Amino acid sequence: xxxxxxxxxxxxxxxxxxxxxxxxxxxxxxxxxxxxxxxxxxxxxxxxxxxxxxxxxxxxxxxxxx
Amino acid sequence: xxxxxxxxxxxxxxxxxxxxxxxxxxxxxxxxxxxxxxxxxxxxxxxxxxxxxxxxxxxxxxxxxxxxxxxxxxxxxxxxxxxxxxxxxxxxxxxxxxxxxxxxxxxxxxxxxxxxxxxxxxxxxxxxxxxxxxxxxxxxxxx
Numbered sequence: 001x002x003x004x005x006x007x008x009x010x011x012x013x014x015x016x017x018x019x020x021x022x023x024x025x026x027x028x029x030x031x032x033x034x035x036x037x038x039x040x041x042x043x044x045x046x047x048x049x050x051x052x053x054x055x056x057x058x059x060x061x062x063x064x065x066x
Numbered sequence: 067x068x069x070x071x072x073x074x075x076x077x078x079x080x081x082x083x084x085x086x087x088x089x090x091x092x093x094x095x096x097x098x099x100x101x102x103x104x105x106x107x108x109x110x111x112x113x114x115x116x117x118x119x120x121x122x123x124x125x126x127x128x129x130x131x132x133x134x135x136x137x138x139x140x141x142x143x144x145x146x147x148x149x150x151x152x153x154x155x156x157x158x159x160x161x162x163x164x165x166x167x168x169x170x171x172x173x174x175x176x177x178x179x180x181x182x183x184x185x186x187x188x189x190x191x192x193x194x195x196x197x198x199x200x201x202x203x204x205x206x207x208x209x
Contacts, residue, residue, distance in 0.1 A: 013204065
């Protein structure tokens with residue numbers, strides 16, 4: 001996503017190495033994604049579902065079957 | 067002794083063969099007071115770079131290279147910044163890139179080295195429509 005839009009920064013963080021951050025964001029399972037400190041996404045999701053969640057786009061627009 | 071087996075190296079070399087642009091892996095580590103993962107990260111990056119001459123490793127000190135730290139907005143180490151022909155891709159990895167993180171690192175290198183993003187065209191439209199700064203942090207573990 002970062003490579004596709006220069007306004008996006010993407011960090012992959014090793015949770016056990018940065019325990020302070022993991023505590024801050026209540027990482028109790030992985031993968032866990034935090035977007036702009038406000039959106040939390042638990043687990044791995046299909047591409048379109050993940051991107052819509054990360055960008056806070058309405059679920060209603062997701063095509064049927066996703 | 068390397069971290070990758072001869073077979074893994076051969077597979078990885080094949081994956082990396084699609085790269086057409088130089089990729090710089092800027093590694094920030096902390097020599098004193100830092101964790102061992104900085105050394106592991108360095109070894110992994112050097113092994114990857116040894117498999118493709120378009121991939122290079124640039125070592126930086128988390129303590130001393132304050133200008134670079136500020137430039138790439140690095141606030142923790144070890145950190146890996148991935149550049150595509152010198153341009154920041156805004157993809158970062160924090161911690162040693164082992165296990166699942168290693169797969170992510172290789173994918174990020176391929177994106178940086180080819181300029182090709184393997185996403186659905188519709189997904190790409192949504193991403194390209196983002197008009198405000200967006201910071202994505204993905205937490206994972208090696209296993």
